[in-house]
Amino acid sequence: MAARGIADSRINVVQGSRRARLTMRTIGIGYLLLLLVIPVITVFIKAFEDGAANAWETITSPEGMHAFWLTLVMVVVSVPLNTIFGVVCAIVLVRHKFRGKALINSLIDLPFAISPVVVGLALMLVFNQRDGWFGPWLADHGIRVLFSPIGMIFATVFVSMPFVVREVVPVLQEIGDDQEQAARTLGANGWQTFWRITLPSIRWGVTYGVVLSTARALGEFGAVAVVSGKISGVTETLPLYVSKQYETFNVSGAYAAAVLLALLGLATLFAMNLIERGGRKRDQAITNTGHTPGTGLSRGEETR
Amino acid sequence: MSIVVNSVTKRFGDFVALDNVNLEVRDGSLTALLGPSGSGKSTLLRVIAGLEQPDTGTVVMNGQDVTRVPVQDRGVGFCFQHYAAFKHMTVRDNVAFGLKIRKRPKAEIEKRVRELLELVHLEGFIDRYPGQLSGGQRQRMALARALAVDAEGRSCSTSRSARLTPRSARSCGPGCAASTTRFT
Numbered sequence: 001m002a003a004r005g006i007a008d009s010r011i012n013v014v015q016g017s018r019r020a021r022l023t024m025r026t027i028g029i030g031y032l033l034l035l036l037v038i039p040v041i042t043v044f045i046k047a048f049e050d051g052a053a054n055a056w057e058t059i060t061s062p063e064g065m066h067a068f069w070l071t072l073v074m075v076v077v078s079v080p081l082n083t084i085f086g087v088v089c090a091i092v093l094v095r096h097k098f099r100g101k102a103l104i105n106s107l108i109d110l111p112f113a114i115s116p117v118v119v120g121l122a123l124m125l126v127f128n129q130r131d132g133w134f135g136p137w138l139a140d141h142g143i144r145v146l147f148s149p150i151g152m153i154f155a156t157v158f159v160s161m162p163f164v165v166r167e168v169v170p171v172l173q174e175i176g177d178d179q180e181q182a183a184r185t186l187g188a189n190g191w192q193t194f195w196r197i198t199l200p201s202i203r204w205g206v207t208y209g210v211v212l213s214t215a216r217a218l219g220e221f222g223a224v225a226v227v228s229g230k231i232s233g234v235t236e237t238l239p240l241y242v243s244k245q246y247e248t249f250n251v252s253g254a255y256a257a258a259v260l261l262a263l264l265g266l267a268t269l270f271a272m273n274l275i276e277r278g279g280r281k282r283d284q285a286i287t288n289t290g291h292t293p294g295t296g297l298s299r300g301e302e303t304r
Numbered sequence: 305m306s307i308v309v310n311s312v313t314k315r316f317g318d319f320v321a322l323d324n325v326n327l328e329v330r331d332g333s334l335t336a337l338l339g340p341s342g343s344g345k346s347t348l349l350r351v352i353a354g355l356e357q358p359d360t361g362t363v364v365m366n367g368q369d370v371t372r373v374p375v376q377d378r379g380v381g382f383c384f385q386h387y388a389a390f391k392h393m394t395v396r397d398n399v400a401f402g403l404k405i406r407k408r409p410k411a412e413i414e415k416r417v418r419e420l421l422e423l424v425h426l427e428g429f430i431d432r433y434p435g436q437l438s439g440g441q442r443q444r445m446a447l448a449r450a451l452a453v454d455a456e457g458r459s460c461s462t463s464r465s466a467r468l469t470p471r472s473a474r475s476c477g478p479g480c481a482a483s484t485t486r487f488t
Binding site for chain 2: 178179181184186187188197200
């Protein structure tokens with residue numbers, strides 16, 4: 001009993017009483033169940049309400065398959081773009097000193113701050129073929145941006161831009177530039193330093209940013225809806241297809257397509273978990289086994 | 305191999321880190337820079353290694369002005385204050401880094417790495433990661449890594465309290481400038 005009492009009093013300090021812990025847990029898990037798990041399950045149930053045949057038909061119809069492939073194209077094009085430019089932007093923001101850095105830093109969050117519909121409308125203004133800024137010139141050269149996959153990629157890139165930058169910036173700040181400088185004194189040029197030192201050090205930030213922008217690119221609705229014109233079988237992505245099916249009273253079909261979309265998203269999360277689990281295991285071996293002696297010096301006293 | 309620093313000045317904003325500094329390190333000598341923290345020891349070594357550009361003045365090595373030679377071509381071994389170990393690489397890969405960059409044959413790299421690790425008494429730690437080493441071991445690894453590319457024996461160490469034993473300090477070879485506030 002005495003030992004039990006000691007254990008309990010220790011828990012009291014850290015986590016509060018047993019009742020408080022249970023209450024916290026109930027609130028936390030209940031919130032997740034109510035807002036995340038139940039709606040997703042409902043979608044799965046609803047999808048097969050009118051039988052699997054209708055669900056299958058909606059997904060495998062030419063428009064459905066086209067929407068599926070177009071969604072994948074959006075991801076495959078916009079995610080690498082955002083990854084490459086995201087890493088470049090993060091390095092520039094953390095490692096370089098220049099005027100207007102604070103402005104650029106806050107500009108990167110712009111896509112999070114403004115509604116995707118506004119992004120779509122802005123792209124309309126810039127690229128429409130009658131009186132847009134670039135629209136007429138591009139039209140003369142045979143390039144159609146609005147109501148075509150090109151404009152949809154612009155919209156997708158725009159709304160998913162900040163993820164990689166925002167994940168990589170804190171990691172770069174954390175690791176500092178000691179290792180990069182050491183690589184330079186050992187004879188590595190900038191490119192070699194990036195591939196051998198910087199990239200391996202920031203790979204978790206990059207991975208997480210990629211997953212988040214993939215999820216966003218898969219699900220983007222507002223901006224893509226505006227610039228695509230929602231032409232079935234031409235510029236319709238899965239989210240647009242879902243909404244079209246719903247509007248045309250093919251409710252269970254809409255849910256079936258929604259399930260497909262949700263599965264794509266879940267696959268992304270699952271893939272990340274797999275990568276992360278494998279990598280973290282290795283990282284733990286690298287950083288945490290044995291003793292980790294502190295350097296005894298604060299980071300402020302760097303070489304300088 | 306000699307190092308000559310001619311009236312070097314370096315400012316960081318309003319702060320004058322180096323004010324008209326002259327230094328001559330003769331061939332085969334071991335030099336210690338002593339001074340309170342913030343007095344510019346590390347900055348001077350960073351200028352010598354090419355990690356900082358001086359505002360005025362020149363750095364001359366072996367009679368050649370290397371002031372404008374970029375850091376990766378200068379070939380000055382450099383031990384960082386916090387060792388700057390490559391955390392995602394084993395001790396072997398850390399020490400081999402500079403040799404791999406120089407595209408030396410594999411067998412030669414392996415042989416050199418083993419020699420250097422023997423020199424700093426880390427031969428048993430070749431497959432460990434820096435996170436699995438103690439502070440002193442990490443420092444010796446950083447030393448071995450710097451020496452690997454340091455064919456002509458120029459090394460700068462910015463350890464604040466160098467836990468280098470006199471013996472391992474001597475093993476830096478000739479022309480070694482060590483910046484320390486005290487030797488322990």
